[in-house]
Structure formats: structure tokens, C-alpha cells
Amino acid sequence: MSEQVVSLSYPKQYLRLAVGAIFFLPGLIFASWASRIATIQQTLHLSDAGLGAILFSIPVGLMLSLPFAGWFISHIGSRKLAIIGLLVYAIALVGLGAAPTVPLLITCMVLYGFASNTVNIAVNTQAVATEKIYGKPIMASFHGLWSLAGFGGAAIGTLMIGKSIIPLHHFVLIFTAIMIGLAICQRYLLDDSTPAEVGPAFVLPDRPLIKLGIIAFCSLICEGAMFDWSVIYFKKVLNAEGAWMGAGYTCFMCTMAMGRFVADWFAARFGLKQILQLSGLLTASGLMVAVIFPHLYTAMLGFLLVGFGVSSVVPMVYSVAGRSKTMSPGMALAAVSTIGFVGFLIGPPVIGFVAQAFSLRMSFILIAVMGLCVTGISSKVKL
Structure with missing residues (x-):
């Protein structure tokens, strides 16, 4: 633009x-x-x-x-x-x-x-x-x-x-x-169609953008897992019945939406890096609560934390990518989104493979590790 x-x-x-x-x-x-x-x-x-x-x-x-x-x-x-x-x-x-x-x-x-x-x-x-x-x-x-x-x-x-x-x-x-x-x-809407020196159609992203893409990758693995596996987790691990099978998914969706409406205020007050670090910790903590205490109400609490954890990661990453000094905002977003979406794609099937080989609870521990990666990588990115 x-x-x-x-x-x-x-x-x-x-x-x-x-x-x-x-x-x-x-x-x-x-x-x-x-x-x-x-x-x-x-x-x-x-x-x-x-x-x-x-x-x-x-x-x-x-x-x-x-x-x-x-x-x-x-x-x-x-x-x-x-x-x-x-x-x-x-x-x-x-x-x-x-x-x-x-x-x-x-x-x-x-x-x-x-x-x-x-x-x-x-x-x-x-x-x-x-x-x-x-x-x-x-x-x-x-x-x-x-x-x-x-x-x-x-x-x-x-x-x-x-x-x-x-x-x-x-x-x-x-x-x-x-x-x-x-x-x-x-x-x-902003009219940004004025011809400019647009450069090549594709440019390899630089190291900071790759790191942002990896943060999005890790968070979207967690997000994809919640979309595809939360109901199954409540059914098979917690033995939830009827409408309670969707309780974890509902908790996750509610806090993800709520988190996005308050994340901007927190980012302005405490900084993007701190918000991303906290987001990863909330995601990992929520998943571990659901794994260590596999009961209906504790798992619901855990999924509430996961919703808050993943809510702001992708928006914040996109915000930083759009301010790239080496690529136009649209191309930078395309590059980061490409890396991140791979996580959204491969996360659910990988969880299935791990669950088949070990257990569904073990696969959720793997997702928790992805949350910790968000925190770790965010600590090393200049925002």
C-alpha cells in the first residue's frame, strides 16, 4: 500500500x-x-x-x-x-x-x-x-x-x-x-490502487518476517486443534454427553472473541511483545490444565484460557508484518499467512497421528509445547 x-x-x-x-x-x-x-x-x-x-x-x-x-x-x-x-x-x-x-x-x-x-x-x-x-x-x-x-x-x-x-x-x-x-x-475503504513501483510479484521474506510466520504457525496449530478436536476431547477423554460435548469449544470461542476486543488496549498499554509472550503462556497453561485435570469443569477452565491465549496472536503478528520495511504490507501479509496457514493445515492431522500412536491427552501436550514456542520466539523478535 x-x-x-x-x-x-x-x-x-x-x-x-x-x-x-x-x-x-x-x-x-x-x-x-x-x-x-x-x-x-x-x-x-x-x-x-x-x-x-x-x-x-x-x-x-x-x-x-x-x-x-x-x-x-x-x-x-x-x-x-x-x-x-x-x-x-x-x-x-x-x-x-x-x-x-x-x-x-x-x-x-x-x-x-x-x-x-x-x-x-x-x-x-x-x-x-x-x-x-x-x-x-x-x-x-x-x-x-x-x-x-x-x-x-x-x-x-x-x-x-x-x-x-x-x-x-x-x-x-x-x-x-x-x-x-x-x-x-x-x-x-482506502483506495490504494494508484500505480507505484510495485516490484516483483514475489519476494522471499526476510528473517523477521519468517519469525513472525513461525509464531503464527505455532498459534494456528493450537487454534486449528481447538476447532477440530475440542469436541472429540470432551467426548472421548472426559466422557461428556449431549450438549456438554461442545462445552469446551463454546468456552474457547467465547474467550477468543472477547480477547480480540480487549487485546488492542492491552497491546497499547503493555506492548506487543509482552502480549504475545503472555498469549503463549495462557495457551500452554490452559491445555495443560485440561490434560492434567481431565474433568469437565477444569477442562472448561483450561479451554477458556486457550481462547484468551490464541485470540490476539494472529492479529498482532499481522499488524507487525504490515509494517515491514522490506516488503509491501500486502506481500508481507501473504508471506506470513503462508507460513502460518501451514500450521492450521498440518496441526489437526498431526494431532490425530499422535493420538492414534499414544493418546489424545498426549497430543494436547504437543499443542501446549506450541504455545510455549509462541512465548519463546516472541521473546527474540524485535517488535
């Missing part, structure tokens, strides 16, 4: 609201899809193994987007990329609801994954620029809006299921809401 593009013809609060909206909207898309996976599985008569294999199409699409994201940012700017990406993301959501066959579903999933990461990098680039204008940490609050949209999208999905509304009609409704929101907020 060009450093010259800092003057606004409207109050900066409008910019913050607009950027907050383009964080909320993709969160709504993500949660809407997640809430209807089981319905689509039933409609297409997919087995659990078949669904698992098909779901891998989304990270495939995401990985395919990584080589292009930096190029898109540098040539058309994050504002246009966010608008186009959100449009494609919403269209892909409708496609997921309309797909009558597995091959078409896979195609839409690849497009969905491609668009989701493109939007992720574009909106975070806008957030970095907004944070520069405000001159104080505000990145985590934007990510908090994404989490808040997750709750809203899940609630809408539950309502749609209760009313027996098919996914296609549900997703068309969400598409309409996305288009209305985008039409309102797009005019207030």
Missing part, C-alpha cells in the same frame, strides 16, 4: 467502520457454510470419510491463492481485491448450496478456499493501513468482529435448520446481505 495514500475526505471513523464491516462479512460467510456442512453431507449422501476427503478441497484452493495474493495486492490494490474477493467468496457460498453433484461441490470448494484467503489478505492490508492512520493498535478488534460474525452466522444457520430451509435458499439470503453490506462500505 502506498504511503502517500493517507489523506481522507471523510472522518476516519467511517474508515474504521468500513474495514470492520469487511471483516464481519467474510466471517458471516464462513459461519454460514460451517453451519450447513452436515445438511449438505446428508443431501449428497456422503460418508464421514468421503466428507473429510472433500473438505480438503477448501485448503487446496486456499494454498493455490497464495502465489497470486501478493501480485493482486501490488497491481490492483487491497480495496479492489477485497471487493472482488468478497463478491467471489459470496458467489462460491451460493455454489456450495446449489451444487447437485460431488464434482461440482469440489469445484465450488476450491473457489471458496481461493477467495477466502484472498479476502483475508486484502482486508488485513486495509486494517494495517487503518491502524497506521489511527496511530494505535486496533487490529485485534477487527478480528474480533470476524469472530462475532461467526456467532451470528451460526445462530442464523441454526434458525434455518430449525425452519427446514435448504442451504441454497439460506446462502442466497446471506449473499444478499453481503452485497448490501459491501455496497454501503466499499466507498469508505
Whole structure:
């Protein structure tokens, strides 16, 4: 993003609201899809193994987007990329609801994954620029809006299921809401499409960016584990029944959202390094509480701590990466996001392998080590 593009013809609060909206909207898309996976599985008569294999199409699409994201940012700017990406993301959501066959579903999933990461990098680039204008940490609050949209999208999905509304009609409704929101907020986003000396489409990240990527990698392993294994942990290790199986996941999601709304204040008061160090310790401590004391309420407490621990790591890392002196904000974010997302991808299957070889509790100890790595590496990074 060009450093010259800092003057606004409207109050900066409008910019913050607009950027907050383009964080909320993709969160709504993500949660809407997640809430209807089981319905689509039933409609297409997919087995659990078949669904698992098909779901891998989304990270495939995401990985395919990584080589292009930096190029898109540098040539058309994050504002246009966010608008186009959100449009494609919403269209892909409708496609997921309309797909009558597995091959078409896979195609839409690849497009969905491609668009989701493109939007992720574009909106975070806008957030970095907004944070520069405000001159104080505000990145985590934007990510908090994404989490808040997750709750809203899940609630809408539950309502749609209760009313027996098919996914296609549900997703068309969400598409309409996305288009209305985008039409309102797009005019207030920072226009960074002015041609500049954009340089090559891809540059190897320097050592500080690699370290930031590794911090994101370790934290996203923990975050991915909570998404994919928290319910299983409560079911198999704690022998939780009924709604209690989801208690750990709910605790984690609540504190992750809450943590993102307060992380900026703490970062401004105590510094990014201290927040990252504390985040790693909270993550490790929460997981160890759940492992050492495998009982319902102690595990819930542990998962509450894990939610607070992972909440601010990725937003803070993105904030620092966006201020890179060696790469443009968009390309720096693409580089860090590439390294970090590998952790999100490999974490859940590695946990499965460790659980199969030893136990699920042992695999959670491995995740706790990743939390300690966040603390250790953050201590050595200049922030």
C-alpha cells in the first residue's frame, strides 16, 4: 500500500467502520457454510470419510491463492481485491448450496478456499493501513468482529435448520446481505490502487518476517486443534454427553472473541511483545490444565484460557508484518499467512497421528509445547 495514500475526505471513523464491516462479512460467510456442512453431507449422501476427503478441497484452493495474493495486492490494490474477493467468496457460498453433484461441490470448494484467503489478505492490508492512520493498535478488534460474525452466522444457520430451509435458499439470503453490506462500505475503504513501483510479484521474506510466520504457525496449530478436536476431547477423554460435548469449544470461542476486543488496549498499554509472550503462556497453561485435570469443569477452565491465549496472536503478528520495511504490507501479509496457514493445515492431522500412536491427552501436550514456542520466539523478535 502506498504511503502517500493517507489523506481522507471523510472522518476516519467511517474508515474504521468500513474495514470492520469487511471483516464481519467474510466471517458471516464462513459461519454460514460451517453451519450447513452436515445438511449438505446428508443431501449428497456422503460418508464421514468421503466428507473429510472433500473438505480438503477448501485448503487446496486456499494454498493455490497464495502465489497470486501478493501480485493482486501490488497491481490492483487491497480495496479492489477485497471487493472482488468478497463478491467471489459470496458467489462460491451460493455454489456450495446449489451444487447437485460431488464434482461440482469440489469445484465450488476450491473457489471458496481461493477467495477466502484472498479476502483475508486484502482486508488485513486495509486494517494495517487503518491502524497506521489511527496511530494505535486496533487490529485485534477487527478480528474480533470476524469472530462475532461467526456467532451470528451460526445462530442464523441454526434458525434455518430449525425452519427446514435448504442451504441454497439460506446462502442466497446471506449473499444478499453481503452485497448490501459491501455496497454501503466499499466507498469508505482506502483506495490504494494508484500505480507505484510495485516490484516483483514475489519476494522471499526476510528473517523477521519468517519469525513472525513461525509464531503464527505455532498459534494456528493450537487454534486449528481447538476447532477440530475440542469436541472429540470432551467426548472421548472426559466422557461428556449431549450438549456438554461442545462445552469446551463454546468456552474457547467465547474467550477468543472477547480477547480480540480487549487485546488492542492491552497491546497499547503493555506492548506487543509482552502480549504475545503472555498469549503463549495462557495457551500452554490452559491445555495443560485440561490434560492434567481431565474433568469437565477444569477442562472448561483450561479451554477458556486457550481462547484468551490464541485470540490476539494472529492479529498482532499481522499488524507487525504490515509494517515491514522490506516488503509491501500486502506481500508481507501473504508471506506470513503462508507460513502460518501451514500450521492450521498440518496441526489437526498431526494431532490425530499422535493420538492414534499414544493418546489424545498426549497430543494436547504437543499443542501446549506450541504455545510455549509462541512465548519463546516472541521473546527474540524485535517488535
